[in-house]
Amino acid sequence: MGSPQDLTTLGIDPLVAAAATSAPEFIPAGDDRPATLVIATGDRRRTALLEDALVAAARRVGASPLAPRLVEDTRLPLTAFGVASEQFTGRLYRTGFDLALPADTLVADYGSVELRLAAAYAPGLDDASDLGVVVNGQRVATLPFGVDNGQIFKARMIELPLSAFRPGPNRVEIEARTPRAGDADCNPNMQISGAPRFLMMAGSSIAVPALARMARLPDLSGTLASGRTGAGRAGPLRIAPAAFDAATLSAAGTLYLAIALAAPEIPPLEFVATDASDPRGALVVGAAADLPPGLAALVASTAARSPVPTPGVRPCRTGSTTPSRALPPPGRTPACCSPAASTPRTPAAPGPATTPCSTPGAARSSRPRPGWALPAACRIFWAACAIWAARRRRWLSMTAPRW
Known part of the structure; x- marks a missing residue:
């Protein structure tokens, strides 16, 4: 691939090099040379773009056969x-x-x-x-x-x-x-x-053997602890911003800073494109709307395998007025959390307010509850006291005379 003059110096027939300017030419394998695909371009920038396109195409085609075989049990x-x-x-x-x-x-x-x-x-x-x-x-x-x-x-x-x-x-x-x-x-x-x-x-x-599985995937805490794109992988930390705006780049920089602080040594950084077929892996940072179609479909399939509760809806037991922390059985929705019960209605007259997770007839006071600032402060204070007491006991055990 190159200009017609460069191809001629490589031993390509001048007629073939000239014809390759309009369409790629294929030279079959001979006795003294392998099969050759000839692409003639007069612009070095276009040559570089074609090289990148060919490398990306080869990566997509060769990613599956070159991938190691998955083995378990x-x-x-x-x-x-x-x-x-x-x-x-x-x-x-x-x-x-x-x-x-x-x-x-x-x-x-x-x-x-x-x-x-x-x-x-x-x-x-x-x-x-x-x-x-x-x-x-x-x-x-x-x-x-x-x-x-x-x-x-x-x-x-x-x-x-x-x-x-x-x-x-x-x-x-x-x-x-x-x-x-x-x-x-x-x-x-x-x-x-x-x-x-x-x-x-x-x-x-x-x-x-049969392998144990982690509770969540991907495990970003393990990534932050290792300071690498994958567990045990050598090389730079690969981050793929979904968009190159100020907010996305700021989030990517914050993530890299957290990884660098947690890692044993500062990992080298490499910005790459969001290519789902790249077998080397990368950390993708960005909004869901900015993801490419292939990567968005991959994220959607992963999320479908790990369902999460709908935000803002807390399931509760049937016939109970208190919310429950356990999810309802599959295929069974309590009456207090059904869509009909959760649909807000316009009250005919002022009265006590109800919540989606309350049974009909059970009213709660509309008076605002005290915030969580005081209980949170108490919990922090007692945690600090417990840490201080544990350190004091450890210090006393180290300084006490041993008989």
Whole structure:
């Protein structure tokens, strides 16, 4: 992609380069060159815009196939993740695969991920030879190669702690160190014509247990604590303003300030576009009316899975004059909270006021109740007293003589 002169210098036929100014030209693959799509533009600004459009289109097309496989409460062979059976003759064998946990997974040490390994190693390896499993850059399991005559693992189970994983994408790597005593000589002929030292078989598998889920999604408190766009992700903090007006940018700046204060170190900031197909993720800040259609539909589907009570309406028990904190059973609406009872009516004459959550005939005084300022002040005062008393007891326990 470029001007006709630039395309000609790259080896494109001048006739094809000239024809590509009106419409893209496709050159089929040949013996000495791959298939080529030729786009000729005379304006560098237009070239940059076309490059951005092609990158965005490739991201939308390739986001789904390149996304790691979602695994939960199942066992899958490693061949499903692209790990093939192969022989290795060198000193350090390394392979890996990506898997994803649900985004609302609660990660803790209540279970483990089982890796059943089918492999073999040759005899005569050094004492330092071993096999290790690395999860998200952290070595979590080690299997020594302690048999001098070699060994075959048909279904060797290796437990990986669940706390090493995180919600979303995870990277699992298998490393096998297979040094020998003769490797110190560094003989190239021995390395080229040497016998296989490690064999990775196709019978290996991985099992992820049933996972606990968080009570809310997304968990912004976890995001504020980590100081990153996603749990455990490296790189800048990505914030996508839905609009570039003063109010939205002010809210985005306030959010970044809160994250920077809560994080161990100040994270780098990157402003990105509100692209729902971007697999890297971002924090979207803005009003609901400013969201793009694709992102608005995604937010609406998430809200539909987590219903919340209607603001301003407090459900109450049937036949009771006091509001209840529990929601009514599905498909059953108390009479005191029905739409007919909640519809305001014009009173014929002045009288006692009623509320949507009061049964007919039960009137309440229209006199204004005292505000919550005094009870709130009392609660703050008693909380301060409790904190002071706890600190005083701790200080006395530290300064008291011990016998």
